[in-house]
Amino acid sequence: MPFVSPEIFAKQRLASIQDYSILSWRAVANLFSRPRYMADIYTQMDSIGVGSMPIVILTGFFTGCVLALQSATSLQAFGSVSLTGNLVALSMVKELGPVLTGLMISGRNASGMASELGSMKVTEQIDAMRALGTDPVRKLVTPRLYATVFMLFFLTIMSDAVGIAGGALVSVALLGLNASSYFHNSYRALQYADVIQGLTKPLFSGFIIASVGCYFGMNTKGGTQGVGKATTQAVVVSSVFIIIVDFIVSRAMIGIFGR
Amino acid sequence: MTPDLAQSGSATLQQPSDSQEPVVVVDDISITFDVKPVLQNISFTVKHGETRIILGPAGGGKSVLMKLINGLIKPDSGSIHVFGEDVSHMREVDLFKLRSHIGMVFQESALFDSLSVGDNVAYRLHEDRLPEEEVHTRVVEALRFVELENTIEKFPSELSGGMRRRVSIARAIITKPDLILYDSPTGGLDPITSTTIVDLVIKQRDVTKTTSLVITHRLQDAFLLARNRFNTETGKVEQIPGNGIDDSTKFLVINEGKVVFDGTTEELVHSPDPWLKEYLS
DSSP: OOOOOHHHHHHHHHHHHHHHHHHHHHHHHGGGSSOOOHHHHHHHHIIIIIHHHHHHHHHHHHHHHHHHHHHHHHHHHTTOGGGHHHHHHHHIIIIIHHHHHHHHHIIIIIHHHHHHHHHHHHTTHHHHHHHTTOOHIIIIIHHHHHHHHHHHHHHHHHHHHHHHHHHHHHHHHTSOOOHHHHHHHHHHHOOHHHHHHHHHHHHHHHHHHHHHHHHHHHTOOSHHHHHHHHHHHHHHHHHHHHHHHHHHHHHHHHHHHOO | OOTTTTSOOGGGSOOOSOTTSOSEEEEEEEEEETTEEEEEEEEEEEOTTOEEEEEOOTTSSHHHHHHHHTTSSOOSEEEEEETTEETTSOOHHHHHHHHTTEEEEBTTBOOOTTSOHHHHHHHHHHHTTOOHHHHHHHHHHHHHHTTOGGGTTSOGGGSOHHHHHHHHHHHHHTTOOSEEEESSTTTTOOHHHHHHHHHHHHHHHHHHOOEEEEEESOHHHHHHHHHEEEETTTTEEEEOTTTOOOTTEEEEEEETTEEEEEEEHHHHHTOOOHHHHHHHO
16 A cells, blocks of 8 residues: 555545535435436335344344343342343433444344445446436435435344343343233333434435445445445445444433433 | 347436537546556547547556546546537536446446346436336347347356457446447457457447447557448448448547547548558558
């Protein structure tokens, strides 16, 4: 890798942020003007949402299982094993459900978007689309952005639900807890603010996954090697952004709702 | 022959009524990538109905010039007018409208690999939300023009390089554009397939009289275009009798980013320029 001066490096980073911001803004704004590619949005919803269900269900379920198993050990020291339901529900809904789902979808879809758009870029298909009078951002980025934001919201709800169910299975089968008591405690532990917090996060994560994936795809350079690099960068950057934004949203929500 | 394709789509464009007005005016454009100047002070015009062959060694900036004319990239200086519109300073959203009157054949075909041949050719018509029946009829017609109507259900990966190039031509001409840009349509193809592609360009030129720019670095393709015509009666491409030359075909020779020659076929072959003489020999 060639060495560049700090000034050039800083300018390159600033230019990237500018390009990313412009792309994101155009992708969002395109839905409010014609033409709208609704069929492409539904196709992406199917690909991103329905296609990701198996990994989200498996991840959520086993996260709930292991959470119940691990927390029971600590709670036992205080004689509070019966509170396993509270802990699992709160952890899943507020934190693990949104974050893990975001990371899983990032691994599956940010990489998919970057490689698909990157391949189109290096084979001049994006230029061909422009030459045919179609705005590639409107046709390719906007449907992916809205589909990801919309579907990640519901995938997170699903992850939360199966996570709590996984916790219930472990609590009943391995810890000997009463199922009714587990679900009752889980339900009582959750407050309105917790649910709002848990369901706000996927909106940000979905935006990050699609915008970062598409940004790296649309800016791919250098043939197949470039496509590989864009794919890796998309997953790394979107995953890190999801965790950073998770912290910011958590802090903001605690500030607003007090928990 | 396909009568619909034989009609020019110029009626759909808000073009100046004076057909003598140049379709493309390139005025003193220069562009540099990183520190390397790719094109320097290029100027030329393309008149209505003219076929301009852009000739020159590989790596001379011909494809960049084609992308500049279509507004896909912007020049560092100078201006480019297409149908009277300054594409070098237009907003992208306005360029999309203008480009619906321009057909472009890319060097590597640039077909959408996730779409079938039929959907690739129909792409522009689907964008315009035309009825499916009309779309199908026009797709079959365009594919028949390039003699590939039996590939409609296939995917680009199932076709040979020459077939992909022909599908790309069908995609470019289906909307009956007023200007066609061929970026090295014979690049990387064997001589027989190249001749097939050049025949299609000649057929399109002589049937529709559409203004076109053709990039090539192969002299034989350039002179094939200049010395042949499409016979509508026999439906075949033939040499112009009496060693004739097509009047509407002109040359622009570019070397290392600079215009070396701009003129007719006659002027090109009689040019005293030593570099040109050596290049043509």
